[in-house]
Amino acid sequence: MxxxxxxxxxxxxxxxxxxxxxxxxxxxxxxxxxxxxxxxxxxxxxxxxxxxxxxxxxxxxxxxxxxxxxxxxxxxxxxxxxxxxxxDVMETFRVIMAERKRREMDPTIALLEHCVVEAKLGGTSEEYTRDQLEKMLEFVRMVTLWYGHIDRLSTSALERLFRNGSRLVKLFGWISPGQDRDPATPDDVEAVESLQPNE
Amino acid sequence: MxxxxxxxxxxxxxxxxxxxxxxxxxxxxxxxxxxxxxxxxxxxxxxxxxxxxxxxxxxxxxxxxxxxxxxxxxxxxxxxxxxxxxxDVMETFRVIMAERKRREMDPTIALLEHCVVEAKLGGTSEEYTRDQLEKMLEFVRMVTLWYGHIDRLSTSALERLFRNGSRLVKLFGWISPGQDRDPATPDDVEAVESLQPNE
DNA sequence: TTTACATTTCAGTAAGGACAGAACATATCG
DNA sequence: CGATATGTTCTGTCCTTACTGAAATGTAAA
CATH class of the missing domain: 1.10.10.10 (Winged helix-like DNA-binding domain superfamily/Winged helix DNA-binding domain)
Incomplete structure (x- = not known):
């Protein structure tokens, strides 16, 4: 060996x-x-x-x-x-993600929720801290939720998602929400229609 | 203090x-x-x-x-x-991602490229190893490329992306490439048009 | 330039985790 | 039932890294 x-x-x-x-x-x-x-x-x-x-x-x-x-x-x-x-690399990646979520994200959310509640008791003196903790909590929740969706995708679907980064930019990359650019211009539709396995 | x-x-x-x-x-x-x-x-x-x-x-x-x-x-x-x-949490997240990419992904790609070349010298005896290394390399490249695109997005755009996990599932989640479901059905277009800040 | 204060660097120490080897447990076969 | 092979757990040791305290360096006022 x-x-x-x-x-x-x-x-x-x-x-x-x-x-x-x-x-x-x-x-x-x-x-x-x-x-x-x-x-x-x-x-x-x-x-x-x-x-x-x-x-x-x-x-x-x-x-x-x-x-x-x-x-x-x-x-x-x-x-x-x-x-x-x-x-399978993608499968390995998924398994590890799932496990890290379970071990780290979920407990972090629980802790942050606890901290936010506790910070509220402190009144105005802890206002800033509470705000920051809330923002952090919201972020972790958002990512976790996102992960929950992504995890439902098949390996091949996940691969399509990864290989179409440029389409994601087209879809989500307008400057300011609703102000600068319409989310559903012909460009975007085209972007969806032309989803391809390669960059 | x-x-x-x-x-x-x-x-x-x-x-x-x-x-x-x-x-x-x-x-x-x-x-x-x-x-x-x-x-x-x-x-x-x-x-x-x-x-x-x-x-x-x-x-x-x-x-x-x-x-x-x-x-x-x-x-x-x-x-x-x-x-x-x-x-800003999202900004912090971005900065850390960028740094980890630089420190870990890039060197990993370099090493895998080297290993793949070296494994090719081994002929058929190393065929399997070479295949696996190639798959791993392709995966890391794919993720890195994807990251490169995502990183161009503004913070607000990134947030839209994260908050629209369910749309991503609709967009990329057909079962098998081109076989099971057309990528640009009316459903998908609707999904794009209705991009919203909340899940 | 001297003095006082701030910060960084460095060398030794301490703490924690990884690890080897032994002891223990379990199982298969003569 | 041994005897042998395999697998796991445990304990003490070693190695790495984090960390402290002191010395060195830097900096700004007096």
Whole structure:
């Protein structure tokens, strides 16, 4: 079980990336390894490939399975558990988004709601703070709501959305709401009609 | 300089959130504090409020300024530097996105390009790995390109985009490209015409 | 220029998290 | 029932990073 140079570089980089996003390095490396490997690997192989302890691999795998980006697979006639990553990038992305929403956005909304209520008790002295907290709350709610809609889209629909950034600009990019430009000019309709898979 | 309970809770939570996103706790706390405080604060006040050392505050402020979410302000007749955060949430969000793109997406694209080239040298044995890396690269490129478009939008336009998630579903949510549903049915046009600030 | 105040940098320390190895648990087969 | 293989959990250690306090640097008034 020796990694090719390309795989090795990717695994290392993914580990760094993980850290920048608050994810344990080994965990990110295990994920990267499984992502680029055609067959499901057992813990021993992962341990050897990344040169980390079995226990560390075990913990990382548990976490990755909890996140939903890795799953356990069994091969008949082999007692060992094997593991494989979600192989579809967009799907992986979605799963991670869903999990982060659940873990971070939802509790943040709850906390902000609490803080806003509490800040109201303070009267005028806390007015500014309350306003800011309310704005933040509104923003997080807005993003969460948006996410809720986007999450309903199929992978292919999501891809269309991503590939049509320029159309989004046309659709939403008039200067000031209702003042500068009509939202439904022929241009916009054309933009919708010409939705294409490429930029 | 004593924090209200609401501000305190927010600051602490923001610190935790920061960690989950790979941001130093103190740094996130300083940002949270400045965000909910009406006036610009000097380093001493921040240090006292958060109960961390002056030097730690200094470092955190430097970082926050580098990120572009905090700026130095001067008050005539006072030698002390004071600091205030961007007060607009959406603007703050944009600045952070831009910085993360620069720091993480761009280098990731560069690395993936390199890896793909290298994996091609491996011939058929690395075929699968190369495919996966290519898919990942394509995804990151797609998101980056999309971001590039979205970033051109004004704050108000961005807000419209976020508040119209359901329209996006209508616009992009047909099942399979070109097969299941025409992209520009009357429904879609209506969806564009009725863009509204609220869900 | 000196003094007082502010800020930054730096070196050592402390805290937290990652990690290895051992112990434990479970399961399969002789 | 051992014996062997596999998987998990736990404990202590190590490493990284955050952090402090002190020293150095900078700056503005006296």
């Amino acid at each position: 020796i990694l090719t140079p390309a795989a090795k570089k990717f695994v290392l980089h993914w580990g760094e990336m993980g850290q920048a996003w608050g994810i344990n390095r080994t965990m990110a490396q295990v994920h990267a390894l499984l992502f680029v490997t055609p067959e499901a690997l057992d813990a021993e192989e992962i341990s050897k490939s990344l040169d980390v302890s079995r226990s560390n691999v075990s913990t990382s795998l548990r976490e990755l399975i909890t996140w939903g980006v890795v799953r356990r697979v069994h091969i008949i006639g082999d007692r060992r558990d094997r593991f494989e990553a979600l192989k | 004593i924090l209200t309970p609401a501000a305190k809770k927010f600051v602490l939570h923001w610190g935790e959130m920061g960690q989950a996103w790979g941001i130093n706790r103190t740094m996130a706390q300083v940002h949270a504090l400045l965000f909910v405080t009406p006036e610009a604060l000097d380093a001493e006040e921040i240090s006292k409020s958060l109960d961390v050392s002056r030097s730690n505050v200094s470092t955190s402020l430097r970082e926050l300024i580098t990120w572009g979410v905090v700026r130095r302000v001067h008050i005539i007749g006072d030698r002390r530097d004071r600091f205030e955060a961007l007060k």
